[in-house]
Amino acid sequence: MATASATLLLSLALLASAAAASPSSGAGAISRFQEYLRIDTAQPAPDYAAAVAFLRGQASEAGLEARTLELAAGKPLLLLRWPGRRPSLPSILLNSHTDVVPSERQKWDHPPFSAALDEASGRIYARGSQDMKCVGMQYLEAIRRLRSAGFVPDRNIYITFVPDEEIGGHGGVELFVSSKEFKEMNVGLVLDEGLASPGDEYRVFYAERSPWWLTIKAKGAPGHGAKLYDGSAMENLMKSVEAIRRFRTSQFDLVKSGEKAEGDVVSVNFAYLKAGTPTPTGFVMNLQPSEAEVGLDIRIPPSAHVEALERRLVEEWAPSSRNLTFEFKQKMSVLDNFGKPAMTPADSTNPWWLLLEEAVKSAGGKLVSAQRRVPQRNRDIRVHHQGTGHPQR
Numbered sequence: 001m002a003t004a005s006a007t008l009l010l011s012l013a014l015l016a017s018a019a020a021a022s023p024s025s026g027a028g029a030i031s032r033f034q035e036y037l038r039i040d041t042a043q044p045a046p047d048y049a050a051a052v053a054f055l056r057g058q059a060s061e062a063g064l065e066a067r068t069l070e071l072a073a074g075k076p077l078l079l080l081r082w083p084g085r086r087p088s089l090p091s092i093l094l095n096s097h098t099d100v101v102p103s104e105r106q107k108w109d110h111p112p113f114s115a116a117l118d119e120a121s122g123r124i125y126a127r128g129s130q131d132m133k134c135v136g137m138q139y140l141e142a143i144r145r146l147r148s149a150g151f152v153p154d155r156n157i158y159i160t161f162v163p164d165e166e167i168g169g170h171g172g173v174e175l176f177v178s179s180k181e182f183k184e185m186n187v188g189l190v191l192d193e194g195l196a197s198p199g200d201e202y203r204v205f206y207a208e209r210s211p212w213w214l215t216i217k218a219k220g221a222p223g224h225g226a227k228l229y230d231g232s233a234m235e236n237l238m239k240s241v242e243a244i245r246r247f248r249t250s251q252f253d254l255v256k257s258g259e260k261a262e263g264d265v266v267s268v269n270f271a272y273l274k275a276g277t278p279t280p281t282g283f284v285m286n287l288q289p290s291e292a293e294v295g296l297d298i299r300i301p302p303s304a305h306v307e308a309l310e311r312r313l314v315e316e317w318a319p320s321s322r323n324l325t326f327e328f329k330q331k332m333s334v335l336d337n338f339g340k341p342a343m344t345p346a347d348s349t350n351p352w353w354l355l356l357e358e359a360v361k362s363a364g365g366k367l368v369s370a371q372r373r374v375p376q377r378n379r380d381i382r383v384h385h386q387g388t389g390h391p392q393r
């Protein structure tokens with residue numbers, strides 16, 4: 001299966017004919033989008049039931065077949081189908097996730113689930129508007145227009161709205177790709193999350209870095225804050241922090257000098273530092289604590305030398321000789337199920353790529369040569385990659 005991701009690709013491919021037919025349906029599309037945005041699907045307690053109820057209504061208006069799969073309890077996955085003329089052909093799957101990341105309400109100009117529309121700028125303010133409720137709604141709006149223009153696709157087109165992407169996809173796509181429903185769909189191409197294009201071009205992303213979420217813990221003799229001694233937890237940990245920062249700088253320098261693209265280096269960022277002996281108002285200031293901990297978000301491109309990085313971790317970042325231990329909260333492989341770097345070929349060797357290029361061109365759009373790699377994560381894309389691997393005709 002080839003996985004490409006871009007906003008509006010389906011609509012691009014097919015809307016050219018339909019757009020002219022319904023020039024004034026924009027306002028309805030915007031209010032439907034706002035309605036979706038107003039459903040609070042923020043982790044850790046997304047209102048999936050409300051989202052699925054809303055989307056089922058949309059699907060029924062668009063004339064699509066709908067099924068709700070509950071592969072994990074309380075986490076409904078909505079599966080829509082637009083039947084094609086030749087259902088034996090591999091199908092196209094348009095995926096988006098319904099959950100969104102949490103927000104700090106007090107820091108927002110407009111409440112994050114108000115979907116306030118600023119008439120002057122045309123901006124809509126809402127958590128999840130880009131990541132990725134806009135994409136799900138674009139699929140549905142494109143299909144609405146195409147259906148009203150009388151278009152019938154050759155292949156079956158499936159649209160999935162999946163839960164739990166923001167927390168790793170375990171209760172969503174991960175279960176879905178091994179389900180019998182998924183097998184029966186005979187999916188040839190998945191389009192999933194991309195990044196908004198700041199210009200007029202349509203950008204397609206064809207690979208993604210693998211997240212490694214790592215914690216490193218240090219132990220050491222506790223002691224008075226006035227004493228200089230070796231082997232304190234803080235000292236042991238800070239040596240690692242320094243080594244990790246040097247590595248981070250070396251990777252970032254490659255990007256800054258233009259030698260490598262952002263998606264081609266290993267990114268390392270500090271997620272948290274935890275240490276100290278708390279008091280009701282702060283921390284004990286004259287005590288060197290016996291434990292300290294750091295959390296890291298590391299992203300590995302498919303081309304990275306993984307063994308070298310693992311050696312660096314064991315020898316330099318968390319050596320047991322310095323009383324350090326480490327644990328992966330998440331460690332995704334950079335390989336697909338066939339042992340190859342998980343990347344979709346974005347050239348003429350991939351029939352889907354050629355189709356996409358052709359469709360964008362015939363709709364009067366411009367497809368920029370594929371991005372080297374997505375600089376942010378979408379867990380679901382990776383699961384699709386790992387599940388299959390190669391394009392099929």
Ligand SMILES: *[C@@H]1O[C@H](CO)[C@@H](O)[C@H](O)[C@H]1NC(C)=O
Pocket residue numbers: 220221230231232236321322323
């Ligand atoms: C590690 O811990 C042991 C036992 O507490 C201690 O003897 C040793 O000095 C520590 N080593 C370092 C480098 O902190």
